[in-house]
Amino acid sequence: xxxxxxxxxxxxxxxxxxxxxxxxxxxxxxxxxxxxxxxxxxxxxxxxxxxxxxxxxxxxxxxxxxxxxxxxxxxxxxxxxxxxxxxxxxxxxxxxxxxxxxxxxxxxxxxxxxxxxxxxxxxxxxxxxxxxxxxxxxxxxxxxxxxxxxxxxxxxxxxxxxxxxxxxxxxxxxxxxxxxxxxxxxxxxxxxxxxxxxxxxxxxxxxxxxxxxxxxxxxxxxxxxxxxxxxxxxxxxxx
Amino acid sequence: xxxxxxxxxxxxxxxxxxxxxxxxxxxxxxxxxxxxxxxxxxxxxxxxxxxxxxxxxxxxxxxxxxxxxxxxxxxxxxxxxxxxxxxxxxxxxxxxxxxxxxxxxxxxxxxxxxxxxxxxxxxxxxxxxxxxxxxxxxxxxxxxxxxxxxxxxxxxxxxxxxxxxxxxxxxxxxxxxxxxxxxxxxxxxxxxxxxxxxxxxxxxxxxxxxxxxxxxxxxxxxxxxxxxxxxxxxxxxxx
DNA sequence: CGTAACCTTGATTAAGATCAATTCTCGTGG
DNA sequence: CCACGAGAATTGATCTTAATCAAGGTTACG
Numbered sequence: 001x002x003x004x005x006x007x008x009x010x011x012x013x014x015x016x017x018x019x020x021x022x023x024x025x026x027x028x029x030x031x032x033x034x035x036x037x038x039x040x041x042x043x044x045x046x047x048x049x050x051x052x053x054x055x056x057x058x059x060x061x062x063x064x065x066x067x068x069x070x071x072x073x074x075x076x077x078x079x080x081x082x083x084x085x086x087x088x089x090x091x092x093x094x095x096x097x098x099x100x101x102x103x104x105x106x107x108x109x110x111x112x113x114x115x116x117x118x119x120x121x122x123x124x125x126x127x128x129x130x131x132x133x134x135x136x137x138x139x140x141x142x143x144x145x146x147x148x149x150x151x152x153x154x155x156x157x158x159x160x161x162x163x164x165x166x167x168x169x170x171x172x173x174x175x176x177x178x179x180x181x182x183x184x185x186x187x188x189x190x191x192x193x194x195x196x197x198x199x200x201x202x203x204x205x206x207x208x209x210x211x212x213x214x215x216x217x218x219x220x221x222x223x224x225x226x227x228x229x230x231x232x233x234x235x236x237x238x239x
Numbered sequence: 240x241x242x243x244x245x246x247x248x249x250x251x252x253x254x255x256x257x258x259x260x261x262x263x264x265x266x267x268x269x270x271x272x273x274x275x276x277x278x279x280x281x282x283x284x285x286x287x288x289x290x291x292x293x294x295x296x297x298x299x300x301x302x303x304x305x306x307x308x309x310x311x312x313x314x315x316x317x318x319x320x321x322x323x324x325x326x327x328x329x330x331x332x333x334x335x336x337x338x339x340x341x342x343x344x345x346x347x348x349x350x351x352x353x354x355x356x357x358x359x360x361x362x363x364x365x366x367x368x369x370x371x372x373x374x375x376x377x378x379x380x381x382x383x384x385x386x387x388x389x390x391x392x393x394x395x396x397x398x399x400x401x402x403x404x405x406x407x408x409x410x411x412x413x414x415x416x417x418x419x420x421x422x423x424x425x426x427x428x429x430x431x432x433x434x435x436x437x438x439x440x441x442x443x444x445x446x447x448x449x450x451x452x453x454x455x456x457x458x459x460x461x462x463x464x465x466x467x468x469x470x471x472x473x474x475x476x477x478x
Numbered sequence: 479c480g481t482a483a484c485c486t487t488g489a490t491t492a493a494g495a496t497c498a499a500t501t502c503t504c505g506t507g508g
Numbered sequence: 509c510c511a512c513g514a515g516a517a518t519t520g521a522t523c524t525t526a527a528t529c530a531a532g533g534t535t536a537c538g
Binding site for chain 1: 299300301302305307309320321322323324325338339362363366369370372373374376377378379380381383384386387388390391392393439478
C-alpha cells in the first residue's frame with residue numbers, strides 16, 4: 001500500500017517513513033460491498049480497523065431485533081481499538097470478542113486490518129502513536145458522552161435538529177466552499193432507517209419529525225438532501 | 240501526601256518512587272462534603288481529578304432541570320481526563336471547560352487535582368502512564384458503550400436488573416467473603432434519586448419497578464440494602 | 479415496466495413521565 | 509424519650525411521547 005494512504009490516518013499522521021513502513025508491514029486490506037459484515041460481535045478479536053474508503057456502521061442488536069448504531073466511521077478513521085487495551089501486558093487474545101457489529105454501508109468500502117499483537121509491540125515502543133491514540137479515544141469519549149446526553153435529556157425533535165445541525169457544521173468545516181449556498185443543505189450518507197437507529201428512534205417517528213419540521217418551515221427533505229430553510233429556528237430547537 | 244495513596248491509583252500503579260515523587264510534586268488535595276460541587280461544566284479546565292476517598296457523580300443537566308448521571312467515580316479512580324487530550328501539542332488551555340458537572344456524594348470526600356499542563360509534560364516523557372491512561376480510557380469507552388446499549392435497547396426493568404446484578408458481581412469480585420451469604424444482597428452507595436438519574440429514569444418509575452420485582456419474588460428492598468431472592472430470575476431478566 | 483427496497487401516513491397501544499398527595503425515615507432539639 | 513420537620517420514598521391518577529401495527533405510496537434499477 002502507498003504510505004500516502006496511511007499518512008491520512010489520524011493515529012499514524014505523525015510518523016516518519018521508517019515507522020510507516022513498519023506499520024505497512026503488518027496491515028491487511030479488505031474490500032466490502034454495501035451490507036457486508038466487517039465483523040460480528042461474536043467473532044474473536046483479531047485487531048482494529050481503519051476505514052480506507054467508504055463508510056462503516058458500528059451497532060448493537062437487542063434480543064428482539066432492535067438495532068442501535070453507536071458510531072458511523074468514515075474514511076481515515078479507526079474502529080474497534082478498545083479491546084486492544086483491555087489486557088495490556090498479557091498476550092492471551094483468546095476469548096476476546098469484538099464488542100459490537102460492524103457493517104459496510106457503501107459499495108467498495110475498503111478497510112485496513114491492524115492485527116492486535118503486532119500492533120501492540122509497535123505501540124509500546126512508539127510514544128507518538130500512543131499519544132495520538134489517546135487523543136483519538138478522548139474524541140470518542142466526548143462524542144459518546146454527548147450521545148448519551150442527547151438520548152437521555154432530549155426528545156426526538158431536538159435530537160434530529162442536533163443531527164442536522166452538526167452535519168451542517170461538519171460540512172462547512174471540511175469543505176469550505178468559497179461560494180455561500182443560496183439555501184444551505186446537507187447530504188445524508190446513510191439511509192433514513194440508519195439515521196433513526198443512530199438517533200435512538202425508528203423510521204416512522206423520524207418521518208413524522210421531518211414532516212413537523214417541514215410544516216414549521218424549518219427544513220425541506222428531498223431524498224438524501226435536507227435543505228435548511230431556517231437556520232436560526234433550527235439552532236433554537238437544537239439548543 | 241504519602242506515596243502509598245498514589246500507588247493505589249490505577250494510572251500511577253506502575254511508577255517507581257522517583258516518578259511518584261514527581262507526581263506528588265504537582266498535585267493538590269481538596270476536601271468536600273456531601274452535595275458540594277467539585278466543578279461545574281461552566282468552569283475553565285484546570286486538570287483532571289482522582290478520588291482519594293468518597294464518591295463523586297459526573298452528570299449533565301438539561302435546560303428544564305432533568306439530570307442524567309454519566310458516571311459514578313469511587314476511590315482510586317480518575318475523572319475529567321478527557322479534555323487533557325483534545326488539544327495536545329498546543330499549550331492554550333483557555334476557553335476549555337469541564338465537559339460535565341461533578342458533585343461529591345459523601346461527606347469527607349477527598350479529591351486530588353492533577354493540573355493539566357504540568358501533567359502533560361510528565362505524560363509525554365512517560366510511556367507507562369501513557370499506556371495506563373489508554374487502558375483507563377478503553378475501560379471507560381466500553382462502559383459508555385454498554386450504557387448506551389442499555390439506554391436504547393432495554394426497558395427500565397431490564398436496566399434495573401442489570402444494575403443490581405453488576406453491583407452484585409462487582410461486590411463478589413472485590414471482597415470475596417469466605418462465607419457465602421445466606422441471602423445475597425447489595426448495598427446502595429447512592430440515593431434512589433441518583434440511581435434513577437443514572438439509569439435514565441425517575442424515582443417514581445424506579446420505585447414502581449422495585450415493587451414489581453418484589454411482587455415477582457425476585458428482590459427485597461430494605462433502605463439501602465437490596466436482597467436478591469432469586470438470582471436466576473434476575474439473571475434472566477437482565478439478559 | 480415490474481418488483482423490491484424505501485419511505486410515508488394513519489390508527490392504536492404501551493411505557494414511562496408528570497402531577498399530586500401521602501407516608502416513611504431519621505436526625506435534632508426540647 | 510418524644511415530637512418535630514425535612515428530605516426521601518411510595519402510591520395513585522392522568523398525560524405525553526414515541527413505539528407498534530397496518531396499509532399504501534414512491535423510487536430506483538434491472
